[in-house]
Amino acid sequence: MRQRLRTFFDSLIEPWFPTSCVRCGDVGGSPCRSCREDLSPAHVLGEIPQLDDVVALVAYDDVSRPFIADLKFHGGWSTVRALAPALAVLLDETVGTDRPGPLLTWAPTTPDRARQRGFDQAEVLARALASHSGRPVRRLLDRRPGLHQTGRTRQERSRGVQFEPRGPVAGAIVVVDDVLTTGATLSAAGHALRRGGASAVVGLSLAATPEHSKD
Numbered sequence: 001m002r003q004r005l006r007t008f009f010d011s012l013i014e015p016w017f018p019t020s021c022v023r024c025g026d027v028g029g030s031p032c033r034s035c036r037e038d039l040s041p042a043h044v045l046g047e048i049p050q051l052d053d054v055v056a057l058v059a060y061d062d063v064s065r066p067f068i069a070d071l072k073f074h075g076g077w078s079t080v081r082a083l084a085p086a087l088a089v090l091l092d093e094t095v096g097t098d099r100p101g102p103l104l105t106w107a108p109t110t111p112d113r114a115r116q117r118g119f120d121q122a123e124v125l126a127r128a129l130a131s132h133s134g135r136p137v138r139r140l141l142d143r144r145p146g147l148h149q150t151g152r153t154r155q156e157r158s159r160g161v162q163f164e165p166r167g168p169v170a171g172a173i174v175v176v177d178d179v180l181t182t183g184a185t186l187s188a189a190g191h192a193l194r195r196g197g198a199s200a201v202v203g204l205s206l207a208a209t210p211e212h213s214k215d
């Protein structure tokens with residue numbers, strides 16, 4: 001809660017105390033204009049089971065890593081604010097410009113991690129994208145205890161990330177996450193959303209590693 005208040009306070013005072021870029025230290029947003037230009041677009045992604053389509057904004061590399069870390073560990077309001085407009089354009093290109101369009105949701109982080117940090121980075125991202133693009137957003141998934149939990153059987157651990165729908169789901173859903181590496185998290189989210197009743201699921205990630213690209 002203290003973290004949540006702090007990030008809220010930071011966002012309020014920002015206009016009078018401009019943000020330093022977490023990568024280069026320049027004042028003027030994070031990423032600053034010059035670091036924004038250094039970001040590489042994500043590769044075209046290969047297919048991921050349970051998803052009808054999957055897209056990412058930027059490549060997860062040495063340029064984007066500090067901003068993703070800022071989002072993950074500090075709530076990264078400036079990163080989210082700087083990149084939400086581009087993410088909204090990517091979303092429009094992927095699902096069309098009709099409003100309200102598909103409902104947005106996110107792949108929740110583990111409850112332990114969300115409690116420790118005071119926020120869930122995927123939720124921060126999904127909510128910023130919803131408010132920027134005028135689309136609805138709702139929490140649709142719960143995360144089952146993950147790999148770091150002790151006391152699970154080996155078989156349970158080997159299944160990896162798993163989600164549960166919180167209730168019935170209808171229509172097309174866009175599920176948001178911060179980084180796509182193997183695609184296992186978004187695939188598991190897609191599986192749970194379909195089980196809940198979703199007719200289509202699109203994955204949208206802020207960043208993606210090149211390993212999952214088509215080329």
Ligand SMILES: [Zn+2]
Binds near residue numbers: 021025026033035
């Ligand atoms: Zn910079």
